Amino acid sequence: MIKSLLIANRGEIACRVIRTARELGIRTVAVYSDADAGALHVRQADEAVHIGASPARESYLVGEKIIAAAKATRAQAIHPGYGFLSENADFAQAVLDAGLVWVGPKPDSIRAMGLKDAAKKLMQQAGVPTTPGYLGEDQSPARLQQEADAIGYPVLIKAVAGGGGKGMRKVDRPEDFADALESCRREAASSFGNDQVLLEKYILSPRHIEVQVFGDAHGHVVHLFERDCSLQRRHQKVIEEAPAPGMDEETRAAVCGAAVRAAQAVNYEGAGTIEFIADASEGLRADRIWFMEMNTRLQVEHPVTEEITGQDLVEWQLRVASGEPLPLAQDELAIDGHAIEARLYAEDPARGFLPSVGRLEHFDLGEAERIETGVEEGDTISPFYDPMIAKLIAWGEDRDEAIDRLAEVLDGVEVWPVRTNAGFLSHALLDEDFIDGILDTGFIERKLARLVPEVEPGPEVLSGAAMVALAQDEGDERAVGLAGFRLNAEPRLSVALGREGHFVEARPAGGPTDVSGFRDGERVVVFREGQAFEFMLADRGSVEGGTASGTVVAPMPGKVTSVEVTAGTRVAKGQRLLTLEAMKMEHGLVAPVDGTVTELNAEAGQQVAVDAVLARVEPDAASA
CATH class of the missing domain: 2.40.50.100 (RNA polymerase II/Efflux pump adaptor protein, barrel-sandwich hybrid domain)
Structure with missing residues (x-):
């Protein structure tokens, strides 16, 4: 077994890897940029090395600095986490050339799956079903237009080197194809340095189904069942679950079997995910699920697979990288219950999901059964990196129980002054269609107006704000969790909402309330259903002020x-x-x-x- 490990990443995934490494008795080394000097993953590791300035291109994306840090600390292996350099074949090769262990697939496997067109051709040869489309080398606009017309509209133009939703265009009509192609190529060249594209039939009711696969150096490949990641916003996953709702055993056997063949086709070692797109217009069917791409790394959503299988996938990674065979054979793996994960982002849904940064003055994620995060109260959310601050995971005997448990967790999220999408996530989770398993990748876009929480506080919030403020007046320094709080008298309290100069008069309501909060001087912050509301105490009577409209x-x-x-x-x-x-x-x-x-x-x-x-x-x- 590996004795020492450098984690070439940050945030929650670095903390996640450190946790398992510690359980296995492995010494850990963290790397950090200027912005992360006091970060949680740095505090948790046995040793930490500074690798550069805050921008990722000057620190976490500089492979030479990471390898140098591993050598300086005598680390035996490097775990890339996800994102950054995790799917960079050249970096993986450089790690191996430096005499270090790479906790991931072989560089050749990464390269084989790196370009979408080449990967699809390889999958076709392996008997893995692929989406109808065009993968030809003739990239002339006329040939591409001809192929699109033959496929039938709507059609999807995709950059062969694309990812993260970039270099993709949906085209509904033949007359729009030329302009969309030019735009897609321009974006692909700018983002990936490669303007080649492929064409795919656009699926009108798409579900994003992916299968967790694992291989070892002894020729074994298994799957750990599927996940459904259909709830997405701007091609980024928001809520993931396992197993996929509506998946019968026959369809599961077909799609998971195809995933194993895909991994075997590239002699895969370590953790990987085979992503499929399903036409769910008539439910999940084996003949309507097609290969989309492979992610040659651990996925953000791996905890839901761990929850339903009882396996630690990071431990599997470390054992495979150490040369051991897979811990279990296929017939030893089974699904137990249902798990759902919600990605808690530092963003403000009410302001178009603008990222929110700053110090976490108040940070309480409640009683979640499993929380994966890279921050604690007092830490700072930086503008330099991805705004995800935590993953909240719930398990249940069945899907309904998992939904109920996660919804309860989201309702109890308390984060301030950084804004989060907890209320938005709760609305999505409790949507009737989601509960009934009626979902596809357009779910959030169609329902966005209903999923974004109201900005204006309701009467419960206003009463709660008054109660929090009056509780301190009664001698409490910090009033949090005011369920059952009662006042005999009925005093009134004038409060001003935020910096917008919106003043209201609230009377504390008798009886229990599910509003919690705290008072800091003249500021009152209350939380309800995952949302945070800020009030400033105002003089009784008329008050003027606020931000000018221009x-x-x-x-x-x-x-x-x-x-x-x-x-x-x-x-x-x-x-x-x-x-x-x-x-x-x-x-x-x-x-x-x-x-x-x-x-x-x-x-x-x-x-x-x-x-x-x-x-x-x-x-x-x-x-x-």
């Missing part, structure tokens, strides 16, 4: 990448004023009203803090 502030710390206006520019409501880059995404800030730009405090390249006033627009008389 003021544009930075919703998060970030870098101004472009400015489209100057002082004196006439703008229309919704017109883009400038672009802010934060957490690997660009965010356009627009004019809140029709009017004239009277103040501009931003220029390209400038770093700005959250809530910094970047521009002011003097409203037109008609808008005022």
Whole structure:
């Protein structure tokens, strides 16, 4: 067994690997950037090495620094986690060339599955069903148009080197194909340095089904059943579960068998996932599930597989990398119950899912049976990395029980002042169609308006805010979990919501409430159903104030990448004023009203803090 391990990653997956390594008696080494100097994974590891500046391209994506850190600490092996360099065949080879153990598949296996067109051809040769489409080398626009017409619309254009939803275009009509192709190629060249594409039949009721596979160096390959990852937003998974709802044994045997053949075709070692797309218009059927791609690493959603099989997949990875055979044979693996995982992101659904960063002044994820996170209260959510801050996992004897348990966990999430999507996740989980197993990859997009929680606080929240504030007046320094709190009198309390200058008068309601919260000086923060609401105590009576309607502030710390206006520019409501880059995404800030730009405090390249006033627009008389 490996004796020492460097984890070439950060956050929750680094903490996850460290946990299993510690149970196996393996010494762990963490790496960290400037932004992660005090991070949880650094604190948990036996040793830690600084590898560069905060941007990932200067630290976590620099393979030479990671290998040097392994050598300096005498680590025997490197575990890549997921993301970053986990599917980089050249890095895997460099690790092996340095005399270190690579906890992952062989570089040749990574390369074989790295390009979507080559992978699909390989799968066809292995007898794995693939989506109808075109994989030809003739990339001329005329030939591609001809093939698309033959496949039938809608058709999907995909970059052969794509991933993460980039380099993909759905085309509904023949006359739209040329423009979509040009746009897709431009994005593919920019993102992946390769503008080649393939064509696939677009599935109208798609379900994302994936199978966990595992191979060892002794020629053994098994599957650990399937997961359903159909609930996605912008091609990013949001809620995952295992097993897939509606999957019968015949279909399971077909799709899992195909996954094993796919792994065998590339002599696979370690953990991998074979991703399939299913046409669920008539339920899950074996003849309507096709290979999509392979992820040659551990998946974010691996905990749901662990929960239904009782296996530790990180332990399996470490044993296989140490040269041991797979811990179990196929007939020794079975499904027990149902598990669901929700990805808790640092983002604000009410503001278009803008990432939210800052210090976690209050961080309580409740009584979840299993929490995977890389942060604790007092830690900081950085703008440099992915905004996922935790994975919340629930297991049940059946799917209904798992849903109920996870919904209860989400309702109890308390995070402040960083915003999260807990309320959004709860709404999705308790949607009638989701409960009934009626889902596909367009589920969230269709229901988005109903899934995003209300911004305005309801009467229960207002009463709860008053109760929290009055509890401190009664002598409590910090009022949290006020269920059953009662007041004999009926005092009134004026509170102001956030910085918008919205003032309300709330009377504490008698009887129990499911609102919890705390008071910090004049600020009152309450939590209900996963949402956080901020109030400022106000003088009794009339209060004036609030943010001017034409003021544009930075919703998060970030870098101004472009400015489209100057002082004196006439703008229309919704017109883009400038672009802010934060957490690997660009965010356009627009004019809140029709009017004239009277103040501009931003220029390209400038770093700005959250809530910094970047521009002011003097409203037109008609808008005022």
